[in-house]
Amino acid sequence: MSDMHLFYWQEQLYRTQPRILRLMYKITGAKTVAPIVSPIPALVSFDAITQAQIDAQLGTVNEFLAAAFDATSMGNDAFGGVIAMKGQCAKVLDMKAQCFSASNTIVTRQCQALGLTASTLETALALGSQGNLGFKVNFGNTPDFDGLTDGTIVIDITWISK
Numbered sequence: 001m002s003d004m005h006l007f008y009w010q011e012q013l014y015r016t017q018p019r020i021l022r023l024m025y026k027i028t029g030a031k032t033v034a035p036i037v038s039p040i041p042a043l044v045s046f047d048a049i050t051q052a053q054i055d056a057q058l059g060t061v062n063e064f065l066a067a068a069f070d071a072t073s074m075g076n077d078a079f080g081g082v083i084a085m086k087g088q089c090a091k092v093l094d095m096k097a098q099c100f101s102a103s104n105t106i107v108t109r110q111c112q113a114l115g116l117t118a119s120t121l122e123t124a125l126a127l128g129s130q131g132n133l134g135f136k137v138n139f140g141n142t143p144d145f146d147g148l149t150d151g152t153i154v155i156d157i158t159w160i161s162k
Contacts, residue, residue, distance in 0.1 A: 015090075015160065016160070017160070018158045019158070019159055019160070019161060020156050020157070020158055021083070021156070021158075021159060022155070022156050022157075023035075023040055023042060023083070023153075023154070023157075024036040024037065024153070024155075025152065025153040025154075026151075026152060027148050027149065027150055027151040028149075029149050030148065030149055031046040031047065036152075041057075041083065041085075042057075042081050042082065042083040043057040043081050043082050044079065044080065044081035045069070045074065045079075045080065045081055046074065046079055046146065047071070047074050048066075048069060048070050048071045048073075049066060049074070049080075049082075051065070051066040054066060054069070054082055058082055058084050058128070059084065060128070060132065063128035063129055063130050063132055064082055064116065064126070064128055064132075065118065067118035067119060068116035068117065068118050068134065068136070069134075070118070072119040072120065073117075073118070073119055073120055073121060073122070073136060074121075075121045076121075076145075076146060077138060077139045077141050078121055078136060078138055079097075079099075079136070079137045079139060079145075080135055081134070081135065081136075082132060082134045082135075083133040083134075083135070083157075084132055085132045085133055086131070086132075087132070087162070088161055088162055089127055089131045089132065089159050089160070089161065089162070090131070090159075090160050090162040091159065091160040092113040092125060092126070092127040092157065092160075093112065093113055093158040093160070094110065094111060094113060094125065094157075095111055095123075095125040095137075095157045095158070096108065096109075096110045096156045097123065097135075097137040097139070097153070097155050097156075098153070098154045098155075099139050099145060099148075099151060099152070099153050100152045100153075101143050101148055101150075101151045102148070102149075103143075105142070105143050107139050107140065107142055107145070109123040109137050109138065109139065110123075111123045111125055112125070113125040113126060113127060116134055116135075116136065121138050122136065123136065123137050123138050124136055127159075131162065133157060135155065135157070137155070
């Protein structure tokens with residue numbers, strides 16, 4: 001019976017309960033992925049992302065700056081992107097990112113939502129001014145992330161809805 005939906009008697013609790021957004025990608029080649037469940041309203045990349053690409057994906061202007069996704073930020077063994085939430089996200093709490101290689105080596109990274117730093121290779125998460133999300137993950141070279149040709153990437157983002 002634990003699957004039944006619980007209606008809170010205290011309505012303030014609805015605004016405090018986090019949700020998990022899960023993005024899952026199959027690694028199909030070196031620095032190439034395909035969403036496992038399609039379509040996902042996310043622009044993801046292993047390499048630099050331009051301002052025009054970010055703005056087109058989100059339908060906003062400069063909500064996330066390309067400097068957070070430049071060549072340094074998206075250096076070796078990095079994966080990142082922006083997620084079009086259509087303004088629904090009120091608060092973002094944390095992210096857990098996992099990469100499973102074909103040989104079942106698992107690399108996990110976690111971070112709290114402290115913002116994205118320009119020109120920095122990091123694991124980071126941010127809520128944009130228009131309620132969209134930006135993230136990047138530094139998976140490191142265990143195994144050679146950029147060289148993987150098979151495997152799975154799972155990104156779990158904990159967030160609270162408006």
